Amino acid sequence: MSLExxxxxLVKSDAFKQQAVEQTRIxxxxxxxxxxxxxxxxxxxxxxxxxxxxxxxxxxxxxxEWEKPISLSEAEQLLALxxxxxxxxxxxxxxxxxxxxxxDVFAGANQGLIVAEVELQSEQEAFTKPAWLxxxxxxxxxxxxSMLSQHPYTNW
Amino acid sequence: MSLExxxxxLVKSDAFKQQAVEQTRIxxxxxxxxxxxxxxxxxxxxxxxxxxxxxxxxxxxxxxEWEKPISLSEAEQLLALxxxxxxxxxxxxxxxxxxxxxxDVFAGANQGLIVAEVELQSEQEAFTKPAWLxxxxxxxxxxxxSMLSQHPYTNW
Numbered sequence: 491m492s493l494e495x496x497x498x499x500l501v502k503s504d505a506f507k508q509q510a511v512e513q514t515r516i517x518x519x520x521x522x523x524x525x526x527x528x529x530x531x532x533x534x535x536x537x538x539x540x541x542x543x544x545x546x547x548x549x550x551x552x553x554x555e556w557e558k559p560i561s562l563s564e565a566e567q568l569l570a571l572x573x574x575x576x577x578x579x580x581x582x583x584x585x586x587x588x589x590x591x592x593x594d595v596f597a598g599a600n601q602g603l604i605v606a607e608v609e610l611q612s613e614q615e616a617f618t619k620p621a622w623l624x625x626x627x628x629x630x631x632x633x634x635x636s637m638l639s640q641h642p643y644t645n646w
Numbered sequence: 647m648s649l650e651x652x653x654x655x656l657v658k659s660d661a662f663k664q665q666a667v668e669q670t671r672i673x674x675x676x677x678x679x680x681x682x683x684x685x686x687x688x689x690x691x692x693x694x695x696x697x698x699x700x701x702x703x704x705x706x707x708x709x710x711e712w713e714k715p716i717s718l719s720e721a722e723q724l725l726a727l728x729x730x731x732x733x734x735x736x737x738x739x740x741x742x743x744x745x746x747x748x749x750d751v752f753a754g755a756n757q758g759l760i761v762a763e764v765e766l767q768s769e770q771e772a773f774t775k776p777a778w779l780x781x782x783x784x785x786x787x788x789x790x791x792s793m794l795s796q797h798p799y800t801n802w
Binding site for chain 1: 677678680682683685696698700710712714716720723724726727728729
């Protein structure tokens with residue numbers, strides 16, 4: 491079991507790409523996109539994952555998360571059962587100060603959307619804000635990947 | 647990956663209990679009870695399981711199934727996220743001829759319902775029908791455990 495504490499921001503420019511230390515294609519879809527019990531199938535590079543998340547805390551910052559690695563072929567089979575609306579993105583890992591930002595550049599039906607997340611140890615923890623970081627959107631439902639699957643950015 | 651081929655029957659009497667070689671309490675609930683992508687959390691004795699099933703074939707006999715054992719504490723945490731309507735039952739394993747029947751005696755909101763299942767290698771495979779076996783209900787949606795979770799037997 492783990493509690494995920496994350497803050498989420500829009501991204502104002504491509505400048506993060508110069509600082510990125512890794513980039514990986516991610517394709518994911520949902521066996522359940524209900525935010526009270528999200529069940530996600532993800533392929534990240536050549537590795538599959540099954541992830542189950544509970545509802546967010548009232549602040550939108552913490553959320554119960556359970557994750558298990560699964561094989562690529564299991565992930566492909568489970569993706570075939572998922573709700574329509576796969577989310578396709580490239581994730582950049584960008585170190586800033588003491589933290590690692592995950593910057594997701596969306597493709598397909600969510601083309602044009604770029605979102606940065608930083609994971610924290612507590613809801614109060616401070617962190618360095620890079621110049622490319624834009625408006626905070628922590629806890630806004632429409633930026634959940636499970637929502638982007640059903641209501642993609644290009645339809646907003 | 648596996649394809650599950652099963653036939654399901656009502657049970658007419660308690661006579662199966664004399665032939666049973668094992669009995670185990672099962673408590674299960676659903677992260678998704680949609681039959682196109684059922685996600686089930688089960689505690690069987692002291693062991694947890696996470697099981698994902700796809701839609702049945704047209705005959706109602708075969709169904710894609712993926713299952714992984716998980717710890718008891720993981721299962722308890724995931725049960726807390728599930729849709730309301732846990733299914734509580736005792737499963738008897740009953741050998742008959744060359745096959746093992748699983749006979750589920752339901753409790754709680756499904757009290758009074760007893761269902762037997764036999765797993766086959768092909769949709770045509772023959773098997774011995776014991777005297778306690780009643781009407782066949784293979785493929786009838788309301789006998790799915792995911793349906794019993796939402797629409798329990800005592801409400802029929």
